[in-house]
Amino acid sequence: MSNTPLLRLENVSTRFAIPQGILDAVRKKPKQYLTAVDQVTLDVESGDTLGLVGESGCGKSTLAKTVIGLYQPTSGRILFQGEDLAAMTRQQRRARSGDIQMVFQDPYSSLNPRMTVRQVLQEELRVHDMCPPEEMDRRIVELLEMVGLTEQQADRLPSAFSGGQRQRIGIARALALNPKIIIADEPVSALDVSIQAQVINLLIELQQKLGLTVLFISHDLQVVRYISNRVAVMYLGRTMELGETDPLFAHPLHPYTDILLKAAPRMTAEARQKKTAAIHGDLPSPIHLPTGCRFHPRCPYATDLCRQTEPELREVCPGRFCACHHPLEGGGV
Amino acid sequence: MKVKVTARGGVRRLSLWQRSPSLVMGLVIVAVAVFVAVFPQLLTSADPYASDQAAMLLGPSAQHWFGTDNYGRDLFSRVVYGTRIDLLIGLGCVAVPFVFGSLLGLIAGYYGGKVDAIIMRVLDVFMAFPFLIMVIAIVAILGPGTRNLLIAMWIVGWKEYTRLIRSEVLVAKQSEYVQSARTMGYSDLRIMLRHILPNVISSAIVYAASDIVMCMGTAASLSYLGIGVEPTTPEWGAIINGGKSFINSAWWITVIPGAVLAVVGWGFSMLGDGLSDLLRADTH
Amino acid sequence: MDNILEVEHLKMYYCGKVETVRAVDDVSFHVERGETFGIVGESGCGKSTVCKSLVKMMPPPGRIVDGSVRYNGRELTTLSEGQMRAVRGGEIGMIFQDPMTALNPVMKIKDQIYESLRRQKLSKKEMYARGVELLRLVDIPEPEKRMEEYVHQFSGGMRQRVMIAITLAANPKLLIADEPTTALDVTIQDQIIRLIGRLKEELGMSVIIITHDLGVVNEMCDRVVVMYAGHIVEQAETRELFDHPMHPYTQGLIRSLPRAEGREKLEPIPGAPPNLAAEIPGCPFADRCARCTPACREALPPLREVRPGHLSACVHDDLEVSV
Numbered sequence: 030m031s032n033t034p035l036l037r038l039e040n041v042s043t044r045f046a047i048p049q050g051i052l053d054a055v056r057k058k059p060k061q062y063l064t065a066v067d068q069v070t071l072d073v074e075s076g077d078t079l080g081l082v083g084e085s086g087c088g089k090s091t092l093a094k095t096v097i098g099l100y101q102p103t104s105g106r107i108l109f110q111g112e113d114l115a116a117m118t119r120q121q122r123r124a125r126s127g128d129i130q131m132v133f134q135d136p137y138s139s140l141n142p143r144m145t146v147r148q149v150l151q152e153e154l155r156v157h158d159m160c161p162p163e164e165m166d167r168r169i170v171e172l173l174e175m176v177g178l179t180e181q182q183a184d185r186l187p188s189a190f191s192g193g194q195r196q197r198i199g200i201a202r203a204l205a206l207n208p209k210i211i212i213a214d215e216p217v218s219a220l221d222v223s224i225q226a227q228v229i230n231l232l233i234e235l236q237q238k239l240g241l242t243v244l245f246i247s248h249d250l251q252v253v254r255y256i257s258n259r260v261a262v263m264y265l266g267r268t269m270e271l272g273e274t275d276p277l278f279a280h281p282l283h284p285y286t287d288i289l290l291k292a293a294p295r296m297t298a299e300a301r302q303k304k305t306a307a308i309h310g311d312l313p314s315p316i317h318l319p320t321g322c323r324f325h326p327r328c329p330y331a332t333d334l335c336r337q338t339e340p341e342l343r344e345v346c347p348g349r350f351c352a353c354h355h356p357l358e359g360g361g362v
Numbered sequence: 363m364k365v366k367v368t369a370r371g372g373v374r375r376l377s378l379w380q381r382s383p384s385l386v387m388g389l390v391i392v393a394v395a396v397f398v399a400v401f402p403q404l405l406t407s408a409d410p411y412a413s414d415q416a417a418m419l420l421g422p423s424a425q426h427w428f429g430t431d432n433y434g435r436d437l438f439s440r441v442v443y444g445t446r447i448d449l450l451i452g453l454g455c456v457a458v459p460f461v462f463g464s465l466l467g468l469i470a471g472y473y474g475g476k477v478d479a480i481i482m483r484v485l486d487v488f489m490a491f492p493f494l495i496m497v498i499a500i501v502a503i504l505g506p507g508t509r510n511l512l513i514a515m516w517i518v519g520w521k522e523y524t525r526l527i528r529s530e531v532l533v534a535k536q537s538e539y540v541q542s543a544r545t546m547g548y549s550d551l552r553i554m555l556r557h558i559l560p561n562v563i564s565s566a567i568v569y570a571a572s573d574i575v576m577c578m579g580t581a582a583s584l585s586y587l588g589i590g591v592e593p594t595t596p597e598w599g600a601i602i603n604g605g606k607s608f609i610n611s612a613w614w615i616t617v618i619p620g621a622v623l624a625v626v627g628w629g630f631s632m633l634g635d636g637l638s639d640l641l642r643a644d645t646h
Numbered sequence: 647m648d649n650i651l652e653v654e655h656l657k658m659y660y661c662g663k664v665e666t667v668r669a670v671d672d673v674s675f676h677v678e679r680g681e682t683f684g685i686v687g688e689s690g691c692g693k694s695t696v697c698k699s700l701v702k703m704m705p706p707p708g709r710i711v712d713g714s715v716r717y718n719g720r721e722l723t724t725l726s727e728g729q730m731r732a733v734r735g736g737e738i739g740m741i742f743q744d745p746m747t748a749l750n751p752v753m754k755i756k757d758q759i760y761e762s763l764r765r766q767k768l769s770k771k772e773m774y775a776r777g778v779e780l781l782r783l784v785d786i787p788e789p790e791k792r793m794e795e796y797v798h799q800f801s802g803g804m805r806q807r808v809m810i811a812i813t814l815a816a817n818p819k820l821l822i823a824d825e826p827t828t829a830l831d832v833t834i835q836d837q838i839i840r841l842i843g844r845l846k847e848e849l850g851m852s853v854i855i856i857t858h859d860l861g862v863v864n865e866m867c868d869r870v871v872v873m874y875a876g877h878i879v880e881q882a883e884t885r886e887l888f889d890h891p892m893h894p895y896t897q898g899l900i901r902s903l904p905r906a907e908g909r910e911k912l913e914p915i916p917g918a919p920p921n922l923a924a925e926i927p928g929c930p931f932a933d934r935c936a937r938c939t940p941a942c943r944e945a946l947p948p949l950r951e952v953r954p955g956h957l958s959a960c961v962h963d964d965l966e967v968s969v
Binding site: 084085191193194221222223224225226227229230248250251252254255288289291292293294295296297298300301303304305306307308309311312 | 688689801802803804831832833834835836837839840841843858859860861862864865884885888898899900901902903904905911912913914915916918
């Protein structure tokens with residue numbers, strides 16, 4: 030590991046105030062907060078594909094939107110090539126927006142329904158002065174071909190495209206500014222299985238060809254396993270486990286990772302025999318977090334220590350981090 | 363012509379009539395009204411202001427299609443010339459609130475917070491007064507006449523556009539295409555005008571079409587109450603007002619302009635209806 | 647074993663003004679009493695539409711053009727709307743993907759349960775007792791307290807449980823679950839899958855599961871049909887289907903999923919599903935199929951038995967490949 034990773038998150042937290050009614054405000058009731066991302070620390074090396082995985086409400090999307098600047102972090106630093114993005118003014122931030130780009134989840138709402146593909150790409154290249162006007166058409170064709178679309182499709186509106194094609198347009202748009210990092214927020218979860226594989230393969234191909242660094246967010250463990258070389262498992266705003274993909278999946282250290290792996294429906298013969306659920310109980314409310322370890326109410330191994338003290342994310346073995354007082358020995362699966 | 367592209371790339375053309383019959387009918391009626399407003403002299407040679415003592419309160423006939431009024435003026439030519447005035451009032455009343463109200467809604471919805479709160483509280487104040495009462499009060503202060511009528515309608519008309527656009531902007535702001543525009547580092551102005559406005563303006567356009575009808579109706583009622591345009595002007599409401607004393611002996615003075623007003627109003631309503639069909643289908 | 651439901655040559659078309667969409671085209675299958683039957687396919691393949699047409703709930707301009715649906719030997723397609731309503735709220739129960747929109751936000755949970763108990767003419771006290779019993783049956787903690795609450799006070803998984811409880815109130819013999827776990831998180835999905843499995847056993851129901859998720863099919867279903875573009879392309883027992891997928895589409899689906907074991911490259915199916923408004927003379931999958939021959943485009947391949955009890959709609963023999 031080099032000393033300055035491409036992207037480093039240091040204790041990043043993002044909190045939202047819960048809207049109060051007038052009556053509550055008059056009665057001076059204390060404001061309630063939802064801590065969507067809680068003290069997350071992550072390094073992303075150049076060329077990495079880091080998978081962020083977790084259930085809904087775990088903060089993975091909020092974290093992505095904080096990194097890209099849609100939300101302002103409440104505390105912590107977001108260091109991109111050593112510069113703190115969170116401390117920048119809007120102008121400075123805007124000038125750097127080309128370096129980190131995002132692919133959104135919903136291919137149906139992420140494209141302006143009234144702009145053709147060409148208009149979308151043209152606007153982007155023009156606003157950022159990325160391309161002289163005489164080069165424009167060539168560059169647009171190049172981008173479209175890169176994602177497997179043709180020049181003939183450039184003048185169509187998004188409504189003429191299928192979900193998979195729209196996601197390709199979203200990727201072309203993200204690539205137009207030659208970004209260093211692509212944040213992909215559930216880019217395939219709205220797509221059908223057969224189309225999903227097309228888009229995943231495209232992302233991998235582009236990542237290798239262009240040397241991109243990818244932050245890949247998904248709730249689908251198998252997809253994350255397939256595409257990432259490192260994985261962070263999040264639960265209620267915190268990183269629970271972080272490490273290289275293969276060892277993490279083969280031998281999860283955190284009970285939550287273990288349960289996630291066991292709960293996902295699989296196509297194996299053993300899965301067919303399973304009669305009881307991997308875990309009982311619901312996700313707690315992110316507004317009223319449990320004391321101690323936030324996973325303890327659902328954890329089969331919880332002890333008094335877990336109920337009282339929140340475990341820190343610590344390096345259990347080289348490159349492998351886990352936030353648990355009692356990590357599973359040799360993994361659970 | 364709109365083209366519907368099928369998944370296999372085959373192209374299928376739908377006529378406008380198939381897509382929205384009410385739009386076509388509305389368009390026809392409005393087009394006729396606009397034609398009449400632009401070229402009244404092609405339809406009638408009679409002077410709408412010329413009174414003829416010998417031809418007072420005549421019923422519809424070959425010479426006077428819509429009959430004559432109590433001053434012996436030819437009603438057909440008065441209705442024809444009135445078209446221009448009524449359409450101008452309708453469009454004039456709507457154009458300014460449409461632009462101004464929509465922009466306020468866009469700003470309120472996009473920026474939210476304090477800006478939104480201020481705009482919406484001012485709007486609440488305007489909402490608190492009944493529409494017609496407020497128009498009458500303003501006209502009473504400024505004095506009657508076409509110009510003051512327009513000003514009164516502008517003052518009361520913007521709020522609906524603001525509310526409509528604001529609520530649509532609140533939805534559009536959450537959509538991923540607006541978020542993605544923000545991640546591209548686009549300026550607020552660009553996002554508002556180029557990415558949000560084209561996607562939210564359709565509801566305001568649809569509302570404007572029916573608002574024109576309302577404004578024409580309001581203008582006519584004010585003229586009827588005697589505080590709209592000058593009484594001699596060939597305006598439909600004023601004509602109807604002029605005929606009210608003769609309703610038993612000369613029904614045509616009130617009924618015919620009333621029917622014309624209703625038909626043109628119906629045309630604009632259908633136009634608005636059809637537009638909303640079309641704009642909805644456009645993005646799906 | 648006898649069949650609780652028999653569907654024969656069902657055709658449900660959306661007869662629009664300008665075009666006819668053949669959403670379900672000549673579909674036949676049966677559900678055995680006490681089994682869990684899966685219908686799997688991608689969006690737009692007609693899997694949901696099939697189930698909506700079973701109970702005549704297809705949205706306009708959908709029409710059952712041909713075919714028959716027999717529930718316990720009784721023809722359903724010819725029933726009047728009133729008779730159909732009695733079947734829907736009685737012997738056949740349905741649960742949907744999104745419990746938030748399927749539940750009424752301004753009614754207490756108990757009142758919603760009472761609604762579906764109304765037909766049984768119980769006293770207020772009996773209804774309350776039955777409601778608590780139902781909530782307990784679907785593993786909702788503190789059922790007495792929860793009876794008085796509203797939907798927004800429930801989490802996603804709990805809402806789906808409530809939805810199931812309300813459906814069970816009418817004592818259905820056949821439960822149709824349309825993507826019951828798609829909107830849920832994996833750990834909650836896992837719980838709901840087990841819950842439906844357990845309830846099926848305890849209450850002696852038959853279950854139809856509609857899903858796009860092959861993993862869910864594997865864990866829940868005894869038998870399964872694979873649908874593509876309004877047609878059934880393959881039908882088999884679940885184990886048989888995953889061990890020996892015979893139709894190129896099924897094989898393609900399995901190959902485009904990342905496998906748990908390793909990192910073999912994904913092989914997506916090229917292209918996209920066909921437009922159902924256009925006439926497709928041959929096999930609907932021909933355009934995306936690597937094994938397509940001229941014969942595939944001539945006529946629709948019929949479902950035929952390719953292994954014992956295993957039907958596939960492909961003209962080719964020697965289809966078995968390891969996936």
